Amino acid sequence: MDLARLIRPRSIAIVGIAPDPASPGFAILGNLERFAYDGEILLVSRNRSEVAGRPCVAAIDRLPRGVDVALLMLPRAAIEDAVAACAANGVGAVIVFAAGFGEAGGEWAAAQDRIARTARASGMALCGPNCLGLVNFVDRVPLTFSQQQRPSLAPGPAIAVIAQSGGLATILRNALQARDLPVAYTVSTGNEAVLGVEDYIEFLLDDARARVFTAFAEQIRHPARFLDIARRARERGKAIALLHPGRSAAARESAHSHTGALAGDHAVMTTIAMHHGVVMVESMDELIDTSELLVRFPKPPTSGLAVLTDSGAFKGMTLDFCDAAGIDVPPLSPATAETLRRALPEFVAPGNPLDITAQAIHHPELYERTITPLLHDPAYGSLLLGVILTGSSETALNKARAILRPVLKAEKPVILGLLGDEVEVPRPVIDEAHGAGIAFFRSPERGLRALARLTAHGRALARARVPAPLAADDRLPPGVMPEHLSKTHLAACGIPVPKGMLARDLAEAQAIAAELGYPVALKLQSRHLPHKSDIGGVALNVTKARMAATWRRLEKAARTQVKDGIDGILVEAMAKPGLEMIVGARRDPGWGPVVLVGLGGIWAEALADIRLVPPDLDPREIAAELRRLNGAKLFTALRGRPARDVTALARIAAQVGALMQSRPEIVEIDLNPVVVHAEGEGAVALDALIVVG
Numbered sequence: 001m002d003l004a005r006l007i008r009p010r011s012i013a014i015v016g017i018a019p020d021p022a023s024p025g026f027a028i029l030g031n032l033e034r035f036a037y038d039g040e041i042l043l044v045s046r047n048r049s050e051v052a053g054r055p056c057v058a059a060i061d062r063l064p065r066g067v068d069v070a071l072l073m074l075p076r077a078a079i080e081d082a083v084a085a086c087a088a089n090g091v092g093a094v095i096v097f098a099a100g101f102g103e104a105g106g107e108w109a110a111a112q113d114r115i116a117r118t119a120r121a122s123g124m125a126l127c128g129p130n131c132l133g134l135v136n137f138v139d140r141v142p143l144t145f146s147q148q149q150r151p152s153l154a155p156g157p158a159i160a161v162i163a164q165s166g167g168l169a170t171i172l173r174n175a176l177q178a179r180d181l182p183v184a185y186t187v188s189t190g191n192e193a194v195l196g197v198e199d200y201i202e203f204l205l206d207d208a209r210a211r212v213f214t215a216f217a218e219q220i221r222h223p224a225r226f227l228d229i230a231r232r233a234r235e236r237g238k239a240i241a242l243l244h245p246g247r248s249a250a251a252r253e254s255a256h257s258h259t260g261a262l263a264g265d266h267a268v269m270t271t272i273a274m275h276h277g278v279v280m281v282e283s284m285d286e287l288i289d290t291s292e293l294l295v296r297f298p299k300p301p302t303s304g305l306a307v308l309t310d311s312g313a314f315k316g317m318t319l320d321f322c323d324a325a326g327i328d329v330p331p332l333s334p335a336t337a338e339t340l341r342r343a344l345p346e347f348v349a350p351g352n353p354l355d356i357t358a359q360a361i362h363h364p365e366l367y368e369r370t371i372t373p374l375l376h377d378p379a380y381g382s383l384l385l386g387v388i389l390t391g392s393s394e395t396a397l398n399k400a401r402a403i404l405r406p407v408l409k410a411e412k413p414v415i416l417g418l419l420g421d422e423v424e425v426p427r428p429v430i431d432e433a434h435g436a437g438i439a440f441f442r443s444p445e446r447g448l449r450a451l452a453r454l455t456a457h458g459r460a461l462a463r464a465r466v467p468a469p470l471a472a473d474d475r476l477p478p479g480v481m482p483e484h485l486s487k488t489h490l491a492a493c494g495i496p497v498p499k500g501m502l503a504r505d506l507a508e509a510q511a512i513a514a515e516l517g518y519p520v521a522l523k524l525q526s527r528h529l530p531h532k533s534d535i536g537g538v539a540l541n542v543t544k545a546r547m548a549a550t551w552r553r554l555e556k557a558a559r560t561q562v563k564d565g566i567d568g569i570l571v572e573a574m575a576k577p578g579l580e581m582i583v584g585a586r587r588d589p590g591w592g593p594v595v596l597v598g599l600g601g602i603w604a605e606a607l608a609d610i611r612l613v614p615p616d617l618d619p620r621e622i623a624a625e626l627r628r629l630n631g632a633k634l635f636t637a638l639r640g641r642p643a644r645d646v647t648a649l650a651r652i653a654a655q656v657g658a659l660m661q662s663r664p665e666i667v668e669i670d671l672n673p674v675v676v677h678a679e680g681e682g683a684v685a686l687d688a689l690i691v692v693g
Helices: 024-034 074-087 107-120 168-179 197-204 222-235 257-261 264-273 284-296 312-325 334-343 365-376 393-407 426-434 444-462 483-492 506-516 546-559 603-607 619-626 644-662
Strands: 011-015 038-046 054-057 069-074 092-097 126-127 132-134 141-143 158-163 181-188 209-215 237-243 276-280 305-307 380-387 413-418 438-443 479-481 500-503 520-524 538-542 568-573 579-589 590-597 610-613 666-674 683-684 688-692
Touching: 011 024, 024 038, 024 141, 038 688, 069 074, 069 546, 074 092, 074 107, 074 209, 158 168, 158 197, 158 284, 168 181, 168 209, 168 284, 181 197, 181 257, 181 276, 197 222, 197 579, 209 284, 222 237, 222 264, 237 284, 264 276, 264 312, 264 579, 264 590, 264 610, 276 284, 276 444, 305 365, 305 444, 312 444, 334 365, 365 393, 365 444, 380 444, 393 413, 393 426, 393 483, 413 444, 438 579, 479 483, 483 500, 483 568, 483 688, 506 520, 506 546, 506 568, 520 546, 538 546, 538 568, 546 590, 568 610, 579 644, 590 603, 590 619, 590 644, 610 619, 619 644, 644 666, 644 683
Parallel strands: 011 038, 011 069, 038 054, 069 092, 092 126, 158 181, 158 209, 209 237, 237 276, 305 380, 380 413, 413 438
Antiparallel strands: 132 141, 132 181, 479 688, 500 568, 520 538, 520 568, 579 590, 579 666, 590 610, 666 683, 666 688
16 A cells, blocks of 8 residues: 555545535535645535536546545445445545444444455555544645644654544644644544554654654554554654553453453553653643653653752652652752852752742842753753743743743753743743743643653663573473473573472372471462462471371362362472562563563552563663562661562563563463562562463
8 A cells, every 4th residue: 555645645536525615525625725735636526517616527437547545525325335436446545534334333343344355455545434534734735624724834853643533633733733843744543444553653754754653542453563663763763652541441350360460451562662662651631741842852861850940839849749750850969069059049058959949030140050050960861940930021031031041052851841830921931932942831740741751761762672582492381380380490591499399199298398398388289270379279387297187188178179180289498588579471462571570479469569561671670660669668678677689589570571582482470479588688489370372
């Protein structure tokens, strides 16, 4: 399919046009005329020989052969025949605006499938159905019935808005343009019978005007292809910002492991997509705000944030805002602190956030003397100016100019965040901020959230990719691998597990226990028993005196509750106590593997205090993620207990990630609990489960 015939057509046929100015087809014609479209416009009407002074033909087969794009302004009952007629007449692309196809189900979903097959068979690009079409602002091609005004598109990099929702595509475009941001393309993909979000982004990767892709998708239909497109976008210095609803949906039920229940589809997709350089956001506001920063600041920061304000209250709230947004606020370096100390009144203490108080009202030069050192400090990758702009228009403008003067040539992202989003702001303030190359936000909180996304994106781009381990030549047998086999495989990969062996009778168990040393742990082993403790299949601290009775109790539980029998009973040395964590991994069929780390034992699903990380993160990066857990304080020396060996835990998680990469047949790994000992004393996986697909 040649998407250029859809997005940059040289001939357009409006099929089903009516003379009523309120009709969709007439609205499209009006858009084309307002945009001064300079290609050929053809009209098709069954009962009109002309509309708006333009001649009409009676049917699609009366059109010249090979029209670039046909816009089908027809009821859904007529669409299937019209698509077939377009294919027969060599039309390059069609837009189907009509709704009620795949989303209606039944026969109409089948009709959508037939339309798609017809389009694919003839190599015809098809947008929709159930869409608002598209607008190419670069070449002045508005292919939508939503009324458009001819834009004044400034030269240089711009935004392409691509959304499965037509209404949302319009809202996003309007919001971005209202911020003086150039929008080059808007595409409503609709039901995506043939072309999806991935197709439009891929086509525009080589377009010099499209640097930021602002995307909304309820479903990414081809995850592997999307990730490849994200890689190519990254290599070209372009960015994809994606809002994908579904974050609050219940995690996928899993009969096998805690990991499967904790790592839901949306969380897996978000983790992997972010690792590949896609900027994932959680709301429309974030999508708009982050898109603005991406287009204004093509080099995203990787270090923390400096904040300057003239409000003590905002200074007090900023750290809470930044903590919630997930952005670092590093302290001042000694050199910067000394420079600021000389610039500030003696009663103002240097710090980050920096409150310069109301002194700048009478001494506006204070802004330049304090902003400049913050911009020059390499510890800060971005700067937020949270200021009050009140008083007369002239006063507000003069203050804004004093603030903007030192950031005119800033090489770092700078946001001017207004305290009080209902305060009237003179338009010249906004114009001069944008002219200075900085972003203007009516809400500093929104600016902080967007900066957090931008900084995370910068770090993802800067992160060195760890080469994936080579896939093993052999293949593990499918099914649930019982604990004793799982641990044998994990130990071979370097993951610490307790010493132990499988026993098939009491005498063998007693011999193993004697060699290990009492007390020991006994665990029923069966691929049909992933959660042994649910039936009382685990006995801990078994002494020599209790060995025989405990063995018989476990054998009885196996006979009555494990229908297909057991492999035996695992006899293991008792591990010394420590902090119980969980390490797991799950392979999503579309997005691939992701590793999970978090609080384990009985708290795994009760608290769901977890972090998901890509499988190729190194132990240092995983340790940083572990310290972002809500319960991270448990890693520190606490109430007489020693600090924990986070490095050893991170190393286990990295080994699990390497295993998922080298063994594509593994669907899930669940290590719960992993007991983490005192710093320098390591960690050990007490229970383990591997599921092979």
